[in-house]
Amino acid sequence: MAKSLRSKWRRKCRAVKRERYGAKELERLKKTLGMNEDGTQDVEMTEISKIATVVDAKTIKENTKSKEGTEADGTEKMEVEGGRIYNKKTMLDQYGNYPVWMSKRKVAKHKKGRAKSQKAHTKSNKRLTRRQKKAVKQK
Secondary structure (H helix, E strand, O other), X not given: XXXXXXXXXXXXXXXXXXXXXHHHHHHHHHHHHOEOOXXXXXXXXXXXXXXXXXXXXXXXXHHHHHOOOEOOXXXXXXXXXXXXXXXXXXOOOOOOOOOOOOOHHHHHXXXXXXXXXXXXXXXXXXXOOHHHHHHHHHO
């Protein structure tokens, strides 16, 4: 569909822009990395260790488990009385209420979905038909 002269001209202009901006971006990237035009580094990156430290996820998890109840700066967490504990699956707290930030529409939608899933897993309480009773007796 895009075969008109106008679209061809725009495509051509975009290609020119892409080349120009690509060169500028590459220069900027080299400058931030501290590289010369020939590709060698003229600035050592030892100062970056002063700015940021790289830590993997495992060590962070281990530190949080070992510090249970204390924050990163050494202060202890404040115990909140009456804090609500929410179930992730049902979204209900220990009193059977939904979170205050949840809108009424979302609560209704969530209840409807929970009802469907409960219905699928529960056994029906209907009476057995004669045919079903015969099948149970024969087993």
